[in-house]
Amino acid sequence: MLTAGLAAIVLVIAGETALWGATAQRNDSEASIAADSRLSDTSAPAQITIPAPIQTSAPLAVPVEPEQATPAGFNKSARSIDDPTSIWFVVDKTRPIPDAANYVPPDLVALRSDIPNPYGYPLRQEAADALASMADAATAEIGQQLVAQSGYRAYDIQEIVYNRYVAQLGVAGADRTSARPGYSEHQTGMAIDILATGSGCSLDGPCFGETTAGQWLAANAYRFGYLLSYPADKTAVTGYEYEPWHFRYIGVDLSTEMHNEGVTTLEEFFGLPAAPGYLG
Ligand SMILES: [Zn+2]
Structure with missing residues (x-):
């Protein structure tokens, strides 16, 4: 009472x-x-x-x-995980983008001009706005300048990227580090590869995860609606080796809920099967 x-x-x-x-x-x-x-x-x-x-x-x-009333549990059905335009869309080796060869996300925009973006990749508006906030926070909190190494990649660009890995590593090696065209988070316009100025790292191996910026991102990206898609201990779930540079925008509601629950992959959060490899 x-x-x-x-x-x-x-x-x-x-x-x-x-x-x-x-x-x-x-x-x-x-x-x-x-x-x-x-x-x-x-x-x-x-x-x-x-x-x-x-x-x-x-x-x-x-x-x-x-x-x-006491707030109910998080509503996992609030948004679609099957619609590629949804910020909760789950794409992995068992869940390709529908009609991927023809899919282009809506509202792609250039990144804010003060964020280094050497290859000029865009992102969807909401993801770009969140990246700008995250970049500002990185500057303010750790004095680091985040660099966009990749963002939205069109289907045919992904095809080129994947085939380049196949030429270097063979199919099995390529599949551990690069998505086949139609299966990439980058094609959603909501994924970005991030390094930091002066990190001394490339998009390869654990290097960036051991830097100040990499560790800050891993701990703080959720505050801006981003998720580290491929954690070191979840290769069996995601099908990808650890990628300390690859972040996916999922919105602050979901990223915060996952952070609070200690769940680190979308497959586990939504109760989807693990996706260690392609079905076909
Ligand atoms: Zn990536």
């Missing part, structure tokens, strides 16, 4: 705060809108009524409104 009483008082105070904010700024925040719709007469002075202590000894039945 005490908790319910406190919740009611907090709600009143929160409403007052939002009302004052709305009066002062007329901003468009959801809180202000909610306050406006809750309060029937915003021109009258608001009154706070503090109820007298309840005298009854019987338990009170306090109705719980849905918005006050």
Whole structure:
């Protein structure tokens, strides 16, 4: 009962705060809108009524409104994992991009111009915005300049990349480090390979994961909606060797939930089969 009483008082105070904010700024925040719709007469002075202590000894039945209820568990069905335009889309060696040869993601944009991007790769808008925030944070928190080594790769570019690896390493070797065309996170426009200025590393081996920037990214990318797609201990799940440079944008809600649960692959989080190799 005490908790319910406190919740009611907090709600009143929160409403007052939002009302004052709305009066002062007329901003468009959801809180202000909610306050406006809750309060029937915003021109009258608001009154706070503090109820007298309840005298009854019987338990009170306090109705719980849905918005006050304890938040339910994370809704894993809130977005599609099958639609390649969804930020939760899962692509791996068993889950190719549908009609991949013809798929081009929407809203590709250039990266913010102060982020080094030597090959000029774009990303989808939301992923590019999040990258810019992450790059700013890396500069502010560890004094490092993130560098975009890759971003969106079209189907035919992926074909060239993959075939180059096949020529060097053979099919088995190429499959451990590069996606076949149609199976790459890079074709979604939501994956990026990141190094840092002066890291001394390339997109190969564990080098970057041992640097200040690599370690910062591994620990902090989730704050910006990014996930390290191919962790060192999940090769059997992802089908790829450790790639400390490869990050996938999945949105802050999902990246935070995975971080909080300690789950590091999309396959495990969504209960999908491991994807150590191609089916065909
Ligand atoms: Zn990559």
